[in-house]
Amino acid sequence: MSLTAIGIGPGDPELITVKGLKALQKADVVYYPASKLTETEENSWSRKIIDAYDLKCPCKPILFPMTGKGRDQFYREAYETLKEAALDKNVVIVNEGDLLFYSTYGYIQKLANQDKLECNLVPGIPAFVAASSVMKESLVDGNTSLEVMAKPDSIEDVKAALEKDISLVVMKAKFVKGWYPFLKELKRPFFYIEKVGAPEEFSTSNAEDLKDREIPYFATILFY
Template sequence: MSKGKLVGVALGPGDPELITVKGLKALQTADVIFYPASDIKKSGNVSFSENILKQLNVDVPSLPLCIPMTGKNRETNYLKAFQEIQIELDKGKLVAVVSEGDALFYSTFGYLLKLAQDAGVECNVIPGIPAFIASGAEGQRPITEGNQALKVIARPNSFEEIEEELKEKQTLVVMKMSVLDNWFDFLKTQNRPFFYIERVGTSQQYSTTNVMDLELRGIPYFSLIIIYG
């Protein structure tokens, strides 16, 4: 069993002020912080988490974990990342691993947590605000209320899959919606209100409830849509 401790810290969806007080304190008291990066370059890392972390001005050494945003070699990439974490744990350090959104909601940290638990590492997880909750606040409309159901899906295989979900009387949140093209054409066929948002909580945030705004708009990776029931 390693001598160190591991804490997963959720950073929130993008706005650095949306981290919890507990999460910020955990980062301030950590010995080292790791953040996921989809690519590591001399010119700078490609990391959404690092962008949030820098704005928090935490005076703790921070290191990237290279975890590409592809399904290829996923287990190998996570194992390599955990091995880097394990080096610091074996030194008896308090290691924090940050993740945008919530630490265990469609998150990189969930995979690392399992590896740590299997290795007998003492772990703690500090939750945060996932993107769809922050998006509901930006849309200023209840995501769900009363006895209405809510379903969240990510990386849908087709619009037919989404149509099946919409047959139920529920609000549907679609995360990682950029895997499908032609959202404009699909939404035109639906007689349901929606709230589309991208890069929530950042200076590049954009949102709309008007389908015509999406006719020529490219859908980035950090985007989601709430289709109300």
């Protein structure tokens, strides 16, 4: 039958392409990534998004731990599950954001490429693109360059990038300490946003709003 992967955007269920939604509606089964699974609990941002689509087919979690040992084995097991299911079903796997931009699904596609397994890919909107629309400012224009950093090691890495006179996107800002004092002294505009497109979305361009704020995993900072 078929294996289709769909990027479903950063959080707002309406930020999905028409093509992606049609593929979801035609699926025999939809898999979504979860970073924690027990008999009574799961942690999945993707599931929160697809719940809005009122899909008629079964929706099943597939484990992708975000950290820890043995991640390659989890990816291999997930891939084998999808490949086997696709032998006689129209299988869809979803992923928040875009499929191949700092994405869990990217690891699955590498395994599919090794097997020469044909997959249908439907791209999605990454968080920083949605964030610039919330910001209502151009992130890049003219001949401006753009750099994207994910999980920089320190504030010093961010400072070094900003010395290049570029626009900068920092994703997974949670993993860096010292944002408040750095942003407070910064002489150029920035835009902080977390959980873009979701009901819990929060954004600010005022460093004081971040003084005592705990930064979550889905946090992005734009420097423009």
